[in-house]
Amino acid sequence: MIEVDLGEIADKVVNQCMKVEEDEVIQVNGGPHNFDMIEEIALSVRKNGAFPVIKSNSDSLEKKMIEGVDIDYLEKTPEYYLNWLDDIDGVIGVDHQRDPRQLSELSEEKIGAKRRGKRKINDKFQEDNIRWTGIGYPTEEKAEMYGIEYEDFWNMFWKAMNTDYEELHEEGKSIADEMRGEDEVHITSNKGTDLNFSIEDRRIIVDDGIIDDDDLENGDVGNNLPAGEVFCAPLEESAEGEVFFDLAFYKGNKIEGITARFEEGKIVDVEADKNGDVFNEVLEHSHGDKDRIGEFGIGINPEVNQAIGYTLTDEKIMGSIHIALGENRSFGGENESTLHWDLVMLEPTVEVGDKTIIEEGVHQI
Incomplete structure (x- = not known):
């Protein structure tokens, strides 16, 4: 296993990604x-003359808080936190989940209530x-x-980090320069995908791991690490056709062979080779524009070399794309929902206007 200098990574996150300044909280x-x-992130924040406040969670606590708390309380917004x-200027969150399977049997109704809260x-x-900045974390589980x-x-x-x-x-x-000013996007694959949608007049965003002044001016206030995607919010009623995703994970449940059909931007039919009921349950207990196309993204991180089901790395694979359902207002869309779910597709062909951006998973730009 490669050795990881957590202090060096923390400094990169604090200084390069978040650009933490003196007196910030x-x-x-x-x-x-x-x-x-x-600890290393908090130290780096403090060395910048800023003030860290540490908040911890765990799989077992999260499970107990959902199982043991009434649904009416779960959906209440904590006004103190608003x-x-x-009084704070930013949040750096490292994935607190060691084993997502601990959450696999939790009530989707109660999870939906927590999201509403x-x-x-x-x-x-x-x-x-x-x-x-949201940071993943690899565990044995x-x-x-x-x-x-x-x-x-x-x-x-x-390596991706x-x-x-x-x-x-x-x-x-x-890639973003080739997409800007274009309208129609056409995605196909050898597994049955044939999907069209519009990105006309929508902001094209580069997630390069750095929140700079231009990002803040455009309202792009966050990123995930590992970084590496170009993304936008398609016109919400424009998606037409079918799309195939090899796999997705939700609460430790593996959903395989997903085929979804879009009409006027909404999913109208979903089938899966395995655990399709989990997919439909997620949609059932989410609120708002949960079943509308919310995001189109292209992976650009050369260090992610395989899809495993961990969305945070899968969606960054060079030559992959992802389609998300639900919430997208933070990057220029109009969907309002408790759900934002990224679904990754491998080896697609992507045409934007009259240009081929990706051909069978290989970048053409």
Whole structure:
């Protein structure tokens, strides 16, 4: 396994990605299994003359809080936290989940209630331009769930985290430049995908791991790490056709062979070879524009070399694309929903206007 200098990574996140400044207040989130990384991030924040506030969670606590709390309380918004957000400048969150399978049997109705309770909080991040960075974290339990050797998962993840952000920016910019000013997008694959939608007049965003002044001016206040995608919000009523996704995971449940049909931007039919009921249950207990196309993204991180079901890395695979359902207001869309679900497709062919951007998973730009 490659050695990881958590202090170096923390400095990169704090100084390059978040650009933390003196006297800012930065909330740092994580779990017991990655607290060594939380410590390094907090230290880096403090060395910048800013003030870290640490918030911790765990699989077992999250499970108990959902199972043991009445649904009416789960969907209540914590008003104190809305007030707290007035006093902070950013949030850096490291994935607190060690083993998502612990949540697999939880009531989707109660999870939906919890999402509704957080809705005003998510809106406030956007309204007040509160910067955020969400960071994944590889664990042995996740590797077992995804069916990958832990060493391979660990190495791929940290290589993707340490990719050259300047090169990522240039790669993303070249694709974004080809997409800007275009209208129609046509996606096909040898597994049955044939989908059309419009991106006319929609903002094209490069997720290169850095939140700069231009991002903040455009309302792009957050990013995920590992970074590496170009994305936008399609016109919400424009998607027509079928799309095939190899796999998705939800609460530790593997959903395989997903075929979804869109009409006027909405999913009207979903079939899956395995656990299709899980997919439909997620939609059933989500609210708002949960079944509308919300995002189109193109992966550009050269260090992610295989799809395993971990969306945070899968959607960054060079030459992959992802289609998301639901919420998209933070990047220029109009969907309002408690759900945002990225679904990844491998080896697509993507045409934007009269240009082929990707051909069978290979970038043409």
